[in-house]
Amino acid sequence: MPSSPAISPTFAALPTSPATTPDTQALQEHVRSGLTRTPKTLSSMYFYDEVGSRLFQQIMQLPEYYPTRTEFGLMTEHRHAIAAALMPANGVPLHLLELGAGDGLKTKILLRELLSQQANFTYAPVDISPSALDELRQSLEQELPELRVQPLTAEYTAALPTLREQPGRKAVLFLGSNIGNFLPADRLQFLRQLAQPLAPDDRLFVGFDLRKDPRVIQAAYDDAQGVTAAFNLNLLHRLNRELGADFQVDQWQHFAQYNPLDGAMRSFLVSRRAQQVHVAALGQSFAFEAWEAIHTENSYKFTLPQIEALAAEAGLQVLEVFTDEQAWFADVLLAPVGK
Template sequence: MLLQTTSNTLIDLSRKTDGSQDRAAFAKDVAEGLSQHPKKLSSRYFYDATGSRLFQEIMALPEYYLTRAEFSLIRQHRSAMAKAFAAGGFFHLVDLGAGDAMKTKLLLQELVSQEKPFDYVPMDISGAAMKELSKNLQQEHPDMHVQAVVAEYVTGLQWLEQHLTERKVVLFLGSNIGNFEREEGLEFVSQIRQHLHPGDLFLLGVDLSKDPDTILAAYNDASGITAAFNLNLLDRINRELGGNFDLDAFKHFALYDPQLGVMKSFLVSQRAQEVYLEATQTRYTFAAWEAVHTENSHKYTLQQAKEMGSTAGFELVTSYLDAEGHFADMLFKAV
């Protein structure tokens, strides 16, 4: 589907369903995860309406440094970034997982101020987010050409290669690369490279290794918002899959392994219990203090991130860091 205003286009490549297929996939993933030893649940299901609202609260917490750190580094280095992006002339600024583009808007304003020749291609699985972003940018920058793409990453990257022939600058901001396992992260960066041409640029957001206490606090805040965010996954299973999880019988538990550079989150059963899922018509047994893994968040050193980019077919151009050295946006060039 293609919708167009004066300077905005919305390209919808998402898989249309009546919702039953999504529910079936959710049920299948939950059933498989709870049948494993040890048990696990996928973090991809954190973000229903309640989960998204809670995550907005998390980003505002004093302990959650990640969003503030990247925002501050972009604000500090945006002029240099804009010049580096535009050094080769016109380009498509492709924003993977754009969401509300809060941080990207700093770059857009800078590119407009410097009168650089570009168009903006935000990409996200949320059609509502892309419609809202397109509407906002139409008001804020009426002369900017925006092609918003509603798609999963792989589908969107394929469309990108087929339809955008000019030079590209791809953004993958936030700490999204950390949500992948190490091998999966390398595979994803390699996929991005496969859809680019030599000379195209890639800006990768990386949460850096730092004081373990700082990292742990960001995922285990004193006010309990992160715990509520994690427990909401069980509430969503209850609502959408007919589960009967007793949320009071589980607790959020987080730990950081500084050797592996990975932050891990769990839901721990505080007593022996049995949970029934109407969607699968199956009962799942939990031992007292049995843990269900819900999320990993990987942290990188600058050298580790550089090596990942190099292995994927990129050459590091430069790294932009915030003042405290907590976060980096690393600029790579496809070779």
């Protein structure tokens, strides 16, 4: 599950760019493609309408959902070292660009630390949701009025080229466990995209959810209160609202399963009975057999050797790894090589 509405993105279920803006036209084509596949699939990038974003805020507060609080804790513990690792020497300006900024909960830890060290920096949060960015801007104005903020409503591929225009060191933040939402080939391609506009002195700071007790992971994506189920099922409500679909949502159920062999947490929407669903915006109906599934999300978990190998393949080197005491999560500082 993405840890912020960037999430926002992913993109693992279909070969959809994580930077694709989820407008109605794109949603229509995505649904047409995804529901005519075998097996059927929809991307979790479409989880984050207004209702979905609120539900995800609730998920982050659940006792079972460890990623947010674990990363929050490790960033709090290591905030001084992380800030020092990101800051360039001799007062050179730092341009901090965050992809899928969301509510900025964890990022504010770093921003406060950089301000306390009187760093010369600008924060540029990027999100595809104008309302999310506006809420973040307002909260930053209240909590950190001295902060220089340059919000950017854009898809990722549009935001990355702006780095070349910035003086000094550039650092790209991709926090949470968003990188785990990509299929392996897409993940490598995305990291290469992130590395492409970076100079040797620039930095990339990425969050990775690490492998751990499978039961802990399973519970995080299938909580006892059913909030994660509501979050997944809201995708069907969204298709009803925006595309005139007639999903009978009570005839569907959320199912999540973790595979410790490949480190993939997979989520599905499962049809409780044989049924036909009509999508008015497409002028098309889709047949579902009893207990047929729509694959909606992947969330891969990693080992540290995997991260090292992935970085090397993407043309990056691992400079530092920051983890919590249980080694459940890692925020990894990367730099481009061979430039």
